[in-house]
Amino acid sequence: MDIEINRANPAPKLSGAAIRRSKGERIFDALNIVGMLVLGIVMLYPFYYVLIIAFNSPTDTAASPLWLFPRQLTLLNFETVLQYPGLARAFLVTALRCLVAPFYSVSVCFMAAYALSNRHLPWRRFIVFFLLLPTFIGGSMVSTYIVIARLKLINTFWVFVLPGAFAYFISVVMRASLDNLPAELQESAMLDGASYYRIFFQIMLPLSKSVLAAFFFFAVVSNWLDLNSSLFYITKKNLYTLQYIMHLVLKSNEAANIIDHNSMSMDRLVEDMERMREKPTPLSVRMAITALVTFPILFIYPFFQHYFVKGMLTGAVKA
Amino acid sequence: MNKAVELAGLRKKKKFRTVQTQYIGELFVLLAPALLSTLVFGYLPMISNYMAFLDYRLTNGFMGLDSPFVGFKNFDFLAQAWFYKIVGRTFLYSICGIAVSYPSALILALCFNELRSLRFKKIVQTISYVPHFVSWVTVASIVYMFLTVEYEGLFNNLRQALGFEGRISFMQRADYFLPLLVISSIWKNLGWSTILYMSAMSSIEEQLYEAAMVDGASRLQRALYITLPGLVPIFCIQLIFSMGNLFNSSFDQVFNLQNDVIQADVMTLNLYTYFYGIVNQRFAHAAAVGLFNGIISVILICSTNAITRRLSDTGIF
Numbered sequence: 145m146d147i148e149i150n151r152a153n154p155a156p157k158l159s160g161a162a163i164r165r166s167k168g169e170r171i172f173d174a175l176n177i178v179g180m181l182v183l184g185i186v187m188l189y190p191f192y193y194v195l196i197i198a199f200n201s202p203t204d205t206a207a208s209p210l211w212l213f214p215r216q217l218t219l220l221n222f223e224t225v226l227q228y229p230g231l232a233r234a235f236l237v238t239a240l241r242c243l244v245a246p247f248y249s250v251s252v253c254f255m256a257a258y259a260l261s262n263r264h265l266p267w268r269r270f271i272v273f274f275l276l277l278p279t280f281i282g283g284s285m286v287s288t289y290i291v292i293a294r295l296k297l298i299n300t301f302w303v304f305v306l307p308g309a310f311a312y313f314i315s316v317v318m319r320a321s322l323d324n325l326p327a328e329l330q331e332s333a334m335l336d337g338a339s340y341y342r343i344f345f346q347i348m349l350p351l352s353k354s355v356l357a358a359f360f361f362f363a364v365v366s367n368w369l370d371l372n373s374s375l376f377y378i379t380k381k382n383l384y385t386l387q388y389i390m391h392l393v394l395k396s397n398e399a400a401n402i403i404d405h406n407s408m409s410m411d412r413l414v415e416d417m418e419r420m421r422e423k424p425t426p427l428s429v430r431m432a433i434t435a436l437v438t439f440p441i442l443f444i445y446p447f448f449q450h451y452f453v454k455g456m457l458t459g460a461v462k463a
Numbered sequence: 464m465n466k467a468v469e470l471a472g473l474r475k476k477k478k479f480r481t482v483q484t485q486y487i488g489e490l491f492v493l494l495a496p497a498l499l500s501t502l503v504f505g506y507l508p509m510i511s512n513y514m515a516f517l518d519y520r521l522t523n524g525f526m527g528l529d530s531p532f533v534g535f536k537n538f539d540f541l542a543q544a545w546f547y548k549i550v551g552r553t554f555l556y557s558i559c560g561i562a563v564s565y566p567s568a569l570i571l572a573l574c575f576n577e578l579r580s581l582r583f584k585k586i587v588q589t590i591s592y593v594p595h596f597v598s599w600v601t602v603a604s605i606v607y608m609f610l611t612v613e614y615e616g617l618f619n620n621l622r623q624a625l626g627f628e629g630r631i632s633f634m635q636r637a638d639y640f641l642p643l644l645v646i647s648s649i650w651k652n653l654g655w656s657t658i659l660y661m662s663a664m665s666s667i668e669e670q671l672y673e674a675a676m677v678d679g680a681s682r683l684q685r686a687l688y689i690t691l692p693g694l695v696p697i698f699c700i701q702l703i704f705s706m707g708n709l710f711n712s713s714f715d716q717v718f719n720l721q722n723d724v725i726q727a728d729v730m731t732l733n734l735y736t737y738f739y740g741i742v743n744q745r746f747a748h749a750a751a752v753g754l755f756n757g758i759i760s761v762i763l764i765c766s767t768n769a770i771t772r773r774l775s776d777t778g779i780f
Contacts, residue, residue, distance in 0.1 A: 283508020284753025
């Protein structure tokens with residue numbers, strides 16, 4: 145990215161000194177920097193607000209406005225949420241889904257991309273058309289639901305994995321990266337008698353590692369963030385995902401359930417009496433769960449930002 | 464000489480043929496999962512759109528497609544006023560979203576480009592991408608926190624601090640929903656959508672800037688007469704393509720930000736299909752609405768594609 149940016153605005157390189165800048169320019173630069181700081185605050189403050197509410201004592205939060213710092217630090221909200229038995233299970237389901245679905249999807253797309261990149265594939269134009277058409281005239285939400293219902297995928301784990309596995313668009317981008325590899329690689333391997341499998345696994349796969357990794361991370365994130373497949377196809381409690389639990393907490397009385405469950409146990413009641421412990425409010429529970437579901441992915445993101453930006457760009461340019 | 468080369472080429476090709484046909488089945492094996500996946504999750508739903516013309520029962524034969532044919536009976540919503548209200552609202556939401564988000568991303572990209580410190584620029588950019596990695600459920604949760612009447616509600620706190628009377632329950636009022644949609648989608652996507660412009664900027668030729676500087680163009684002039692025109696093509700293409708989605712307001716966004724109180728007043732086409740088709744299981748009716756929506760979308764995509772073709776020679780098909 146850095147290099148590209150340099151090219152776009154070569155001013156510093158050529159003029160170098162700040163003396164050349166006129167007064168208007170200097171005012172603009174200052175305003176621009178201030179604007180960027182404001183932008184940064186606008187982008188980050190909401191997350192910070194979630195955190196301070198989640199870490200503040202619920203009765204105190206409900207009593208008066210909170211701006212910048214928690215007044216009474218407490219872990220009560222998180223304790224309450226973490227003791228909710230559905231949460232661990234949901235985390236497990238989500239984590240499993242975030243590994244299995246991307247792996248399957250990337251494999252399917254990459255195998256198709258390799259086959260399509262091969263000039264000798266018969267009926268290639270027809271196959272491309274066949275794969276492309278549903279992205280434009282697919283089924284509606286309901287007709288997809290019917291198909292998934294008839295395949296008995298409702299309330300199974302596979303509903304997270306199978307339906308979205310092949311995306312034509314992704315395999316086009318993968319194919320473009322395969323096309324960039326020198327054709328001689330495949331030709332010489334063929335002359336040496338290698339089969340397509342062998343070329344695929346021993347040449348194409350190792351050479352495409354970075355592209356595959358980029359799409360893998362893409363898929364992990366979108367699986368982590370996805371609500372719709374749980375919303376449409378899951379009604380069984382043991383297949384709830386984190387996003388779905390957060391949705392329930394936000395939309396229904398699930399927050400109250402969490403709090404009740406927490407104070408139901410006898411030990412807890414005794415402990416509460418002893419310590420004169422306060423009860424969390426639905427709002428504070430909501431913020432605690434929001435923090436728990438949202439932050440893991442945000443911490444991962446900066447490390448893979450490079451991949452995301454690159455993936456987004458290749459996708460956009462090729463499309 | 465030429466002939467010899469040609470002959471050699473031919474011979475080479477022939478040799479390939481023999482090697483390759485031997486293994487050609489393998490390519491189809493590699494292709495099989497994709498073909499199967501497309502067939503099952505692409506074509507079957509497409510075919511089962513047919514249920515919009517049936518008196519649909521899920522249990523009638525394969526996928527319920529043996530249900531009695533009723534023609535256009537399920538499309539009777541086309542004659543009813545509420546439907547056009549929903550269509551109009553969906554249209555309004557998408558138009559407002561597009562009208563605000565695209566230009567603001569363009570302006571932000573220009574401002575990024577004018578930052579002199581590369582380090583600072585990189586940090587700001589990274590920060591601006593962060594909300595993209597958050598689900599709409601989280602956004603809804605944060606929005607709820609900001610707007611609630613209770614003391615957790617940041618907006619009402621601000622209003623009071625500034626001396627306004629009373630606390631407003633923003634989430635329960637349908638007239639605040641459109642601004643809410645626009646602002647939330649800007650917050651979530653603004654930074655991310657600058658990426659495309661930033662990359663377009665990097666492909667503008669450096670000589671243009673150098674020539675302009677030699678001629679004494681100021682930075683403003685360079686931004687206005689070189690960078691901006693360099694971005695216009697990609698801006699237009701994006702804009703035109705987004706027209707294809709005019710009747711597909713973002714389901715995730717609207718669904719998560721609405722609530723029971725305002726639901727009827729903010730209903731969009733997607734939401735309607737969800738509530739009637741999947742929640743209430745009135746499959747045929749919802750499928751008819753979905754099919755209508757799908758047909759309109761295809762028409763819009765095809766016509767915008769034709770327009771882009773004519774304007775800039777870039778199309779999807």
